[in-house]
Every structure is written in C-alpha cells, then in structure tokens.
Amino acid sequence: MLTALRRLASTWLAKLLFVLLILSFAIWGIEDIVRNFGRDGAVARVGGEAIELPEAQMAARREMQRIQRQLGGAMEITPQMSGAIARQSVESLVMDRVQRQEAARLRLAAPEAALRDYVFSIPSFQSVDGRFSRPVFDSFLRNNNLTEPAFLQLLRADLERQQMVGAVRAGASGPETLVRPLLAWERERRVANLVRLPLAAAAEPGAPTPEQLARFHENNPDRFSSPEYRRYSVAVLSPEVLAPEIEVSEADLRAAYEQRRSQFETPERRTIEQAVMLSEEAARAVAEQWRGGTDFAAIEAAARAAGGQAVSLGTTDREGMPLPELADAAFSLAAGGVSDPLQTPFGWHVVKVVSVEAGDDRGFEAVKGQVAAAVKQERALDIAYDRANQVEDVLAGGTPLAEAAQRFGLGFATVTTDSGGRTPDRGAAELPLAGGARDIALRAIFEAQPGEMPRLVEAGQTALFAFTIDEVIPPALRPLAEVEDAVRSGWTRDARRRSQEERAAALLAAVKGGQSLADAARQAGLAVQRTAPFGRGPAQGQPQPLPAELLGPVFSTPLNQATMAETAEGFAVAEVAQVLPFDPDQDQLALGQTRGTVEQAMLADLEQQYLSALRARAEVTYNAEMLGQVTAP
The missing domain is CATH 3.10.50 (Chitinase A; domain 3)
Known part of the structure; x- marks a missing residue:
C-alpha cells in the first residue's frame, strides 16, 4: 500500500494536485488582498497621489468640530449636512495636494527658521505677556485632533502657498479709470423733496360689511390659519x-466633599509689597524705614538708590506667591506688618502686608x-x-x-x-x-x-x-367667529394701506406728467419736506433724512424725476432735487483707500483664478464608493 502511494506521489498528476492545494491555502491566507486586487482604496487621487480614507475622515471630523464650536453645539447635524461637510473636507484636501505639488514643481521650500517664527507669531498661541505658550499650543493640538508634525506640515504648506500666491498677487494695481469713477459714485450726494404718507395718517375707512370681512378672511388664510x-x-x-x-450615602457625600473642598473654600488673600536688596544691611535699613511709616513711593526711591528695587505684588493668596519662603513670611504677619530681611537666591527680601482679606470655608453641612x-x-x-x-x-x-x-x-x-x-x-x-x-x-x-x-x-x-x-x-383656516377681531383689524389696516398707496401713486403720476412734487403735494393737501444732502449709505451718528427703502431708488432716479416706495410706516414719494457730484481729487486719502480696496479685490480675483487654473490642470479623480464612506460624525 505504501509503495503504491509513493508511486502515485511521484506522478505529474499528484504534483499538480499538491500545487493546487498549496495555492488554495495561500489564497485563503491573503483573501482580502486577492478580493481587493485591482480596486482603488483611496477617496481621491491628485496627480497619482492618494488621499486615503482615514485622512479624509479626520479632516471631516475636524471641520465638524470647528462648526460645532462656532454654533455652541446647539445645532443638530443632519445626514445631508454631514455629507456636505465630508465632501467639502475632501475638496480642501484636494486643493492642498494641488498646491503642494505645484510648490514641489517650482522647488519652493519653507525654511525651519521661517516656520518657527510663523508659529511664534500666531496670536492664538501666545500668553497674556505676548510670548509663545507651549501649554496653549498643546491644547490647540488636542482640541483639533492634530499631532505637532502634522500641524507643522500644514503650516509649511501654507508658507509655500503664500510664496506662490504672493508672486501672483505682486504688481497688481488699481487702474485710475476704475478707482476715480468708483470713488465719485460712492461719494455722490443728493437732495430730495420728500412726501411721507404714513398709514396712521390715512382717513378712517368705513366699517366693513360682513361680506367684506368674510372675503378678507378667505383671501388671507396664511394670516388666520392655525399652524x-x-x-x-x-x-x-x-x-x-x-x-x-x-x-448617595453620607460617607460618599463626605468623600465627594473632600475631593471638591477647594470649590467651597475661598482662601485668605493679602495685598503685599516687597523690596529686594543686594545685602542684608540694606534690607534692614528698608525694613526700619517701612516700620517707621515711610510710604511706598519713598521706599521705591530708597531701594533704587541702594541698588535694589521695590514692587507691589498685588492682592494674592498663598499659592500665588512667587516663593514659598515669601509666602510663609507674608502670611504670618498682621495687616500693616513688615517682615525681617529674608534671603532667597534672588537677594534679600522685605515684605509688607498692606491689607488682609479673610478667607471663607463653607463646611460640609x-x-x-x-x-x-x-x-x-x-x-x-x-x-x-x-x-x-x-x-x-x-x-x-x-x-x-x-x-x-x-x-x-x-x-x-x-x-x-x-x-x-x-x-x-x-x-x-x-x-x-x-x-x-x-x-x-x-x-x-x-x-x-x-x-x-x-x-x-x-x-x-x-x-x-x-x-x-x-x-x-x-394647518386649517380658523372659523371667522373665532378670529373676527383679528380679521377686522387686518381689513382696516389693509384699507388704510390701499388708500395711502393710491395717494402715493397719484403723486408719482403727477410728477411724471410734468408737475413738480411740491405742486402735486399742495393740491393733495400734503406737506413736502426738503432733505439735507445724503449719501448712498446711512451716515454714522446722524439721522437719516430719507427712509432706508428709498435710498436705492432715489440714486437710480434722474434729476427732477420722482420715485416711491413702501416703508415701515406706510409709503413715501421722493423727487430728486439736486445731484451733488464728488471730485476725487478733493480727498486724496479717500482716493488712496478706494485704490487699496480695488487692488485687494483684484488680488483676490487673481489668486482665485490662479488656484482654479491649478485645479483644472491637475489630474484629479474621485472614488465615489470611498467618498460615500467619508462622514463627519
């Protein structure tokens, strides 16, 4: 039997079976690789460079956290919003890759010194004294799910982008053919004749009939329907x-109290002044002067003359003192007390307790x-x-x-x-x-x-x-009997509105027919007001002579012509009485500011066009299946 098996094992058929068996075990061991062979696992590719799913998900998560911080967590994120945020995050990564590849093609680089100075100059990473704060920086990284190398890489890419964009933006200037007309247009002022027709001044309409009320009720269901x-x-x-x-047991409460004890205690605080001298003899002299009633200004002068200094430490508790030795000395004195000279590595100290604020210790009960x-x-x-x-x-x-x-x-x-x-x-x-x-x-x-x-x-x-x-x-229309008072009030206001609108339209028609607004208003028994000169926008700190609803129409109306608009109070008709042009040469500062505004707008357009061109030139492909897996949780 064994001989027969050995003979069978030496045949080509047995060898082929063994090869197939080995291949089947090999494929079973690398099933995932074989199954995904030929499939792209990247969310997107930019010039062949992959944007992998974990990176895209992390970017979406950071963007979601940023939005939630801005909104205070008060908004519920729907699946549609989550998908939009995810797509925007992927597009941001695509543009980042596009710019990095262009920077590499141009052989741009950000020196380490420039990168360090860039980080140190960011205000968000600085403490109150204006210096770079490592704890603040680390907190920023934790809150944004970033590692330090990843963040520095983002900044390095930003510096490289600034070099590229700076070259594109350099040299652009606002043309005078645009700057001067724009400033003249912005600073143009006008004077108008104005007639106001408030609803409150409309004649009282007659009482509505039941049929009118019923028709008004039916024609305005949105106003009289339940939600x-x-x-x-x-x-x-x-x-x-x-x-x-x-x-909660009494023991647990007492243990929790001990853990939170600092929350219920207000430590004693003291207002402290100190002098730091070079020698014990000089410190003793200052102490004697202080005990003799010398004021702090004189102590400052005496300390400075002896080569030392006197400063106020403000009001602080024991933990706020710069050195434990000083804390022991200051908090062992009564109010007004002055310590003996005390030596530390910084010199000889003398402290004075100006005042004492007693602490408060609320007990467990x-x-x-x-x-x-x-x-x-x-x-x-x-x-x-x-x-x-x-x-x-x-x-x-x-x-x-x-x-x-x-x-x-x-x-x-x-x-x-x-x-x-x-x-x-x-x-x-x-x-x-x-x-x-x-x-x-x-x-x-x-x-x-x-x-x-x-x-x-x-x-x-x-x-x-x-x-x-x-x-x-x-929603359902409420019965008339249930909302009759509201319907009657609405009908009355609507009647007044129609009345004033008709009067305003009659004035406008009269001006278009050749009359002046003053004559047409006089015939209608209305008052005309001559406004002070006004600009296109409301003047800060000054009353606006024209209703805001009329500003745009008046500046679109030719001289001696009229326009009308519905206002918050009713209606108003305005006739352009004067057009006061502005000479840009009269205000060189305003001309320079407008030129700067135009240049900034042009530079922003140039930058956007440049980035759009880079994006269009780049070979960007998306994996729709993987893109659907990028969500902002």
Missing part, C-alpha cells in the same frame, strides 16, 4: 431624569445639598450611557416607546404642539426637555415623517430622546 400641530410621544434619557432615583446634586449628576450620567444601549435594543425589537420609558425610568410625555412647542390653547407644553435640547427635539419631531421607528437621538451634550408621531394635524 401645523402634531400629536406625539417623547421619551427622554438624561442625567436630570435619572438623578432622583439615585441614593452648608454645601451638602450642592455636593449631593453634583454626585447624583455624575452617577446619572454614567447610568444614562449604560442604559442607552438597553433602550436602543428594546426599541429595535419593537417595544412601544411608552413601555420602554416605563421600564427604564425615562422622562415621558404625550402632547400636541406646534413646531414651537405651544399647545392649541397657545400655552407652552410640558416636555421633559428644556432650553436648547427642547429646540433640537422639536425640530427633529417636525422634520420627521409619520410612521418612523423610534430611536435615541442626541439633544445637546448629555440628553438623549426618542419619539413617535401619533398624528399630524395640518
């Missing part, structure tokens, strides 16, 4: 909801309730995170929301409200959420479609909520 209401159930999981069920609330909040937060998984599981299994809320002790309410949380009787609904979390929940409820399965959604930083929509009550 969309929704009847929904909402369950809330938050530390505030769970805190009442948590019991005084803050017991505050400590208990803080401990319950912390424990409730831990419980909330653990319980959230259980709630999600039972909701996914089809458990009704009310049953899940009862089982896990969630805040629960079933209400009918509009999108602002007001009930049909216009009162505020009682929801187990408040503030920004309440607004987030209401927005989600009124954007959802009926029939959606409940799931836990974040509302702020610590609260989670789930909801079901039981009924959608669409």
Whole structure:
C-alpha cells in the first residue's frame, strides 16, 4: 500500500494536485488582498497621489468640530449636512495636494527658521505677556485632533502657498479709470423733496360689511390659519431624569466633599509689597524705614538708590506667591506688618502686608445639598450611557416607546404642539426637555415623517430622546367667529394701506406728467419736506433724512424725476432735487483707500483664478464608493 502511494506521489498528476492545494491555502491566507486586487482604496487621487480614507475622515471630523464650536453645539447635524461637510473636507484636501505639488514643481521650500517664527507669531498661541505658550499650543493640538508634525506640515504648506500666491498677487494695481469713477459714485450726494404718507395718517375707512370681512378672511388664510400641530410621544434619557432615583450615602457625600473642598473654600488673600536688596544691611535699613511709616513711593526711591528695587505684588493668596519662603513670611504677619530681611537666591527680601482679606470655608453641612446634586449628576450620567444601549435594543425589537420609558425610568410625555412647542390653547407644553435640547427635539419631531421607528437621538451634550408621531394635524383656516377681531383689524389696516398707496401713486403720476412734487403735494393737501444732502449709505451718528427703502431708488432716479416706495410706516414719494457730484481729487486719502480696496479685490480675483487654473490642470479623480464612506460624525 505504501509503495503504491509513493508511486502515485511521484506522478505529474499528484504534483499538480499538491500545487493546487498549496495555492488554495495561500489564497485563503491573503483573501482580502486577492478580493481587493485591482480596486482603488483611496477617496481621491491628485496627480497619482492618494488621499486615503482615514485622512479624509479626520479632516471631516475636524471641520465638524470647528462648526460645532462656532454654533455652541446647539445645532443638530443632519445626514445631508454631514455629507456636505465630508465632501467639502475632501475638496480642501484636494486643493492642498494641488498646491503642494505645484510648490514641489517650482522647488519652493519653507525654511525651519521661517516656520518657527510663523508659529511664534500666531496670536492664538501666545500668553497674556505676548510670548509663545507651549501649554496653549498643546491644547490647540488636542482640541483639533492634530499631532505637532502634522500641524507643522500644514503650516509649511501654507508658507509655500503664500510664496506662490504672493508672486501672483505682486504688481497688481488699481487702474485710475476704475478707482476715480468708483470713488465719485460712492461719494455722490443728493437732495430730495420728500412726501411721507404714513398709514396712521390715512382717513378712517368705513366699517366693513360682513361680506367684506368674510372675503378678507378667505383671501388671507396664511394670516388666520392655525399652524401645523402634531400629536406625539417623547421619551427622554438624561442625567436630570435619572438623578432622583439615585441614593448617595453620607460617607460618599463626605468623600465627594473632600475631593471638591477647594470649590467651597475661598482662601485668605493679602495685598503685599516687597523690596529686594543686594545685602542684608540694606534690607534692614528698608525694613526700619517701612516700620517707621515711610510710604511706598519713598521706599521705591530708597531701594533704587541702594541698588535694589521695590514692587507691589498685588492682592494674592498663598499659592500665588512667587516663593514659598515669601509666602510663609507674608502670611504670618498682621495687616500693616513688615517682615525681617529674608534671603532667597534672588537677594534679600522685605515684605509688607498692606491689607488682609479673610478667607471663607463653607463646611460640609452648608454645601451638602450642592455636593449631593453634583454626585447624583455624575452617577446619572454614567447610568444614562449604560442604559442607552438597553433602550436602543428594546426599541429595535419593537417595544412601544411608552413601555420602554416605563421600564427604564425615562422622562415621558404625550402632547400636541406646534413646531414651537405651544399647545392649541397657545400655552407652552410640558416636555421633559428644556432650553436648547427642547429646540433640537422639536425640530427633529417636525422634520420627521409619520410612521418612523423610534430611536435615541442626541439633544445637546448629555440628553438623549426618542419619539413617535401619533398624528399630524395640518394647518386649517380658523372659523371667522373665532378670529373676527383679528380679521377686522387686518381689513382696516389693509384699507388704510390701499388708500395711502393710491395717494402715493397719484403723486408719482403727477410728477411724471410734468408737475413738480411740491405742486402735486399742495393740491393733495400734503406737506413736502426738503432733505439735507445724503449719501448712498446711512451716515454714522446722524439721522437719516430719507427712509432706508428709498435710498436705492432715489440714486437710480434722474434729476427732477420722482420715485416711491413702501416703508415701515406706510409709503413715501421722493423727487430728486439736486445731484451733488464728488471730485476725487478733493480727498486724496479717500482716493488712496478706494485704490487699496480695488487692488485687494483684484488680488483676490487673481489668486482665485490662479488656484482654479491649478485645479483644472491637475489630474484629479474621485472614488465615489470611498467618498460615500467619508462622514463627519
């Protein structure tokens, strides 16, 4: 038998089977490589350089954090917004690659010294004394999920970009053929004849008939309809909801108090002055003068004359003192006391206690309730995170929301409200959420479609909520009898508006027919006001002689012609009485400022055109499948 097997193993068929067996095990061991062979795992490629998925996701995450910091975390990020942020982040990475490749092609480089000076010059990384602060810098890196090498690489790329863009922007200047007409246009002033027709001055219309009221009610449903209401159930999981069920022992409270003791203690503070001298003899002389009642200005002069100095340390507690030895000396004296000379590596010190602010130590019993609330909040937060998984599981299994809320002790309410949380009787609904979390929940409820399965959604930083929509009550025209007073008031205001609009239109027609505005107004029994000269924009610190709604139309109207506009008060008609041109040569400073503004706009356009050209020239490809995996959590 063994002989037969040996003979079979030596045949070409057996050898082929062994080769196939070995290949099958090899392919099984590198399954992922074989399966993905020929597939591109990059989100995008710029000139063959890959932008990998982790880098794109990190960029999207940083952009999301930046947006949330700006908005204070009060906005709920929808999937559509997340996708847009992700795409924008990828495009930013693409433009970064495009510029880096162009910098490499031009052989641009940012010296290390320039990079260091650039970092040190960023105001956000400086302490109050204007120096670079390493702790501030490290905090910035942590908050933005950046390593120091990665951040420095970003800055290096920015310096290289500035070199490229600087070359493009250099030499551009604002042409006089544009600067002078623009300044003349901006500084042109006008004088107008003005007739105001406020609604309050309109003749009182007659009482509306029932038919007129009914027609006005029907023709303005948006003004007299109830808003969309929704009847929904909402369950809330938050530390505030769970805190009442948590019991804290006396021992735990005392331990928590000890941990937080510094929060309930106000240390003693003292206002301290000190003199630092070169020798013990000079220090003793200063101490004697101080004890004799010499004021601080004289002590400063005496210390300076002896080669030392006297300074005020301000008001500080023991921890704020620069040296432990000085702290011991200063906090052992009574108010007004002066210490004996004390030697430190910096010289011989004499300190004086100008005043003493007593500290305050609130005992355990005084803050017991505050400590208990803080401990319950912390424990409730831990419980909330653990319980959230259980709630999600039972909701996914089809458990009704009310049953899940009862089982896990969630805040629960079933209400009918509009999108602002007001009930049909216009009162505020009682929801187990408040503030920004309440607004987030209401927005989600009124954007959802009926029939959606409940799931836990974040509302702020610590609260989670789930909801079901039981009924959608669409907007409906309220019965006339219910809103008759509002309809009558609206009809009256509308009648006054029509009356004043007709009078304003008649004035405008008269001016277009050849009359002056003064004559047309006099015939209509209206007053004409001659305005002071005014510009295109409101003058700072001065009353605007013309309604804001008329500024644009008046500067578009020829001399001796009129225009009209509806204003906040009613209507107004203005006739251009004078056009006061501006000579740019009268104000060289304004001419220079306008030239600078034009140049900056031109430079920005040049830069944008240059970057657009680089982008168009670059070979950029996107992987749609991988791009869909870039999300901003």
